[in-house]
Amino acid sequence: MKKSPAPYVSTTNACKLCKPMGACLAFRGIEGTVPFLHGSQGCATYMRRYIISHYREPMDIASSSLGEKHAVYGGEANLKQGLQNVMAKYGAGLIGIATTCLTETIGDDVPMIVRAFRKEMGEAVRSEAIPSLVNVATPSYSGTHMEGFQAAVRAVADQLADLRERTEAVNLMPGFVSPADLRYLKEILQDFGLKGIILPDLSETLDGPAAQDYEKIPPGGTPIQQIRNMGGSRATVELGRTLSKSATAGKLVEERFGVPLHGVGMPIGLRETDGFFQILEEIRGVPTPEKHRAERGRLIDAYVDGHKYVSEKRAVVYGEEDLVVGLTAFLVEIGIQPVLCASGGRSGHFREAIEEVTRDILPLTPLVREGVDFYELAEEAETLSPELLVGHSKGYHLAKRWNIPLVRVGFPIHDRFGGQRILHLGYRGAQHLLDRIVNALIEKKQADSPVGYGYI
Structure with a gap:
């Protein structure tokens, strides 16, 4: 066996989350759906707590609650019993079943188990007394939460989408x-x-109004x-x-x-x-409505007004691949230099996408790193003298160590309030992001100044 001269370093503070968590979030966005994890109870408990901390909303995730015995004999009986429990307690219109590392490793054939469950339910299926069942394979060792999210969306389209009538939707x-x-x-x-x-x-x-009574399915x-x-x-x-x-x-x-x-x-x-x-x-077949054209015009005006604060500032951007690509496109057009674009994902398209959004603006493509954790990100970034971090709250310890601002975007945001209400998209979202970035840099300049200027 060939030995690598490089020392082995385990993943330290991953710059990604687990694949079934993304699937649970995707299923949560479908009316009347209960996300269901086929695996150990700990997976569902961890994910519920993690999601609640960001969205500040209740988040139920059902589980087949496998133990050591099921790792040997399989989890079919638990999955079927769990589905019956959810049917009895929730009245769901759809149950989204995502697998975990355990069930994928022991080789449970979930599509087969679901087919057998439907067959056993017999009359209930024909009378539509049981909810729709959608299953997706999401072991954490095969990808990130974003890949789990996209896999669940595709599974829903694959197993539910049809052509019943032509519409203009x-x-x-x-x-x-x-x-x-x-x-x-x-x-x-x-x-x-x-x-x-x-x-x-x-x-x-995941961001609804206050309800007088607790609703099992929001x-x-x-x-x-x-x-x-x-x-x-x-x-x-x-x-x-x-x-x-x-x-x-x-x-x-x-x-x-x-x-x-x-x-x-x-x-x-x-x-x-x-x-x-x-x-x-x-x-x-119509032009953009005037309301949005006006928002675009105000955004351009704000770009001009804010340029003196942000021009040539050096930023590290990290998080989900597509979010990082979009943020990088935005940062370069306001005059900020992304010196490192990093993600825990490994889509194979990340570098190409960063090149596409920076090609006509920057003389050189920023450093791009995929499949990284925060240990590797920190090693790389420390040599680049960043002045700004843009990403979720898991990067806070780096911002504190380097004494630079962190502009929080994306998911998860656990150390601030209102992460679910951050607007990122469109002309309006860009305006909000620009204001936050400019103000973070101004606040940093004030804090570092021995004079403490009140007019900047």
């Missing part, structure tokens, strides 16, 4: 964005006069009946430059039902948002 696959972003996307579609089928839609299920989410007719839509719009073009939900709907697919980068900043609005103009 537009399928929108937004990726993993905040509830505030989703509400804004719905507003944009409405302003264009387009009916949207947004899959998934977390805007109410209202909201993409209606299942809309998903069943996605094959009849006029077009699909899918956000994200690093998505695998052969395995996305949008590609599946295009190949199976002939619905035209429009792929566009995450619309963060001026150029990427222009591309998104251009697609909507082509689909609808």
Whole structure:
């Protein structure tokens, strides 16, 4: 066996989250759905706590609760019993079943178990007394939470989407964005006069109004009946430059039902948002509404006003691949130099996407690192003298060590309030991000000044 001269270093503070967590979040964005983890109880407990800390909303995740015995004999009986328990206690319209490392390692054939469960239920299936069941393979050792999210969305499209009638609706696959972003996307579609089928839609299920009584399944989410007719839509719009073009939900709907697919980068900043609005103009056949043209104009004015504060500042950007690509596109157009773009993902398209959004603006492509943890990120970044960190709250310890601002975006945000209400997308989102970045740099300058200027 060939020995590597390099010392072995384990993953230290991963720059990603586990794959089934992403699947649970995707399932949460479907009306009447209970996410169900086929694995140990600890997985569901960890994920519930992690998600609640960001969204500040209740988050139920069912579990087949496997133990040591099931690692030997398999978890089929527990899965079937767990499904019956959820049916009895929740009245779900859909149960989204995601596997974990344990069940994938021992080799449980979940699609076969689900088919057997349906057959055993017999009359209940024919009378639609049991919910729809969607399963997806999401062992953590095979990818990130974003890959789990996208895999669950594709599984839903694969197992539920159909063509019942032709409509003028537009399928929108937004990726993993905040509830505030989703509400804004719905507003944009409405302003264009387009009916949207947004899959998934977390805007109410993970950021809803206060309820007088506890609701086991919160209202909201993409209606299942809309998903069943996605094959009849006029077009699909899918956000994200690093998505695998052969395995996305949008590609599946295009190949199976002939619905035209429009792929566009995450619309963060001026150029990427222009591309998104251009697609909507082509689909609808009308120009961008004046309200959004005015927001674009105000954003350009703010770029000019804020340039003196941000010009040539050096930033490290990290997080989910598509979010980092969108943020990088935004940062370079306001004059900030991303010196390192990093992600725990390994899509194989990350570097290419960063090159695409920086090619016409920067003389050199920023350093791009995929599959990294925060230990590796810190080693690389310390030599680059960054003045700003842009990413989620897991990077706080680096910002504190280097005494530089951290502008929190994406997921998870556990050390600040309101992470679910951060707006990233569109002209409006870029305006919010610009204001936060400029103010973070001003605050840093004030804090470091012995004079403490009150006018900057």
